[in-house]
Amino acid sequence: MPELPEVETVCRGLAKSMTGEKLASVETLRHNLRIPFPADLKTIAGATVKNISRRAKYIRIELDNKKTLIIHLGMSGRLVIQKKSEQGDPEKHDHMILNLKNGTRIVFNDARRFGMVDLANTSELEQHKFFSHLGPEPFDKKFSAKYLAEKLRNKKIAIKLAIMDQELVVGVGNIYASEALFRAGIDPQRAAHKIRPDEISELIASIRAVLKQAIKAGGSSLRDYVQTDGELGYFQDKWAVYGKHHQPCKSCICDIDKTGGIQKITQGARSTFYCPRKQN
DNA sequence: AGTGTCGCCTGAATGC
DNA sequence: TGCATTCAGGCGACAC
Structure with a gap:
């Protein structure tokens, strides 16, 4: 499941092979x-x-004919760059092949087919249905404490659901939402409008920190990803809470047998992981 | 407008 | 062993 850091890395790999x-x-x-x-x-x-x-x-792959090819990897999508010597018959779940004139090809493989491909006029790209309603990038200055406070002011939904809303900020998926809230010490179930100003600032810093860490980790481990078999290394060992229910959290001093460690709950039909003792 | 639910899809993990 | 069921999740559509 490629998330923002993985997509960023895939883009860099594609740029290297495709630009020009x-x-x-x-x-x-x-x-x-x-x-x-x-x-x-x-x-x-x-x-x-x-x-x-x-x-x-x-x-977004911008072409010189005023068109931009748009690709979303969905949950299981992979873009595999194959040089001539690496090309064979299509594999299971290969759905689209871009053949470059120089002989290299880019294969879009997506087992679950949650991915999307579209073609848009470059001049109208920001008005495209994929992009028109998106909030700021997490590293953009527009994603400020003032902005977030205003956005959360009238939201009664849980803070975790709020930060996963792409109209509020893009790039925070299910994994990084749990991770950022743990880092910020905020209970994911709290109503969005009840998050205090100091917590809002901490939350922004935490979102940026976990994404930055993942991009840094992805930059090295995903370098091969684009070029070889596409296996996502992921960064499980970097996760503080995601997928770690019943386990101790970072610098945990609890008696796990008594507290149960990290908890797994469901919010909006998605799994949330958090530590009830560190997140309030 | 804000909120909650559903469907898309397959493979891995789990249950019997 | 093998079959059936559950779960995972980004995103848009839809109902209230």
Whole structure:
């Protein structure tokens, strides 16, 4: 499940292989993923890649024909870059192949097919349905304490659900929401509008810190990811609470047999992990 | 407008 | 062993 740090790293890998290169052809091996492949997808053949960027968890491949190819990896999507010598028959769940004129190809493999591909006019990109309603990037100055306080003011939903709302801020998925709230010492179940100003500042710092740490870890371990078999290393050993129910949290002094350690609860049909003793 | 629920999809993990 | 069930989750659609 690629999250913001992984998508960032994939973009850098793609940029290295694709920028300035000409697309020879596009193949699709089925008609849709989560949404249908765009009807005009094949019109990008012959175009040259100008630039590659990330917005939220979307990959944007800008072409020199005024079009931008948009890719979302969903839950299980992978982009595998194959040099000529590495190419064979399509594997299970390969759905789209971008053939570069230089012989390299980029294969989109997605077992669960939650991924999405679309083609948009570059000049209208920010108005595209994928992007028009997105909040600020977490590292953007616009994601300030003042901004977040205003956004949370009328929200009665749990703070964890609030920070996962992409209209509020992009890039905080289920894993990093739990991690950031642990780091900030905030109970994920508290109503969003009851988070105090000092906690809001701490929360912003915590979101940035966990994402930054993941990007740093991903930068090294995901370098191979784009180029070889696509296995996500993930950073389980870096997680403080995610997936660690019944285990002690960081610098835990509890008697785990008595307290049960890290708790797993459900919020909005998603798993949340937290320490009731460190998060209030 | 804010909130809660559902469906998409397959493979891994678990249950019987 | 093998079959059935549950769970995982980003995102949009939809109901209230």
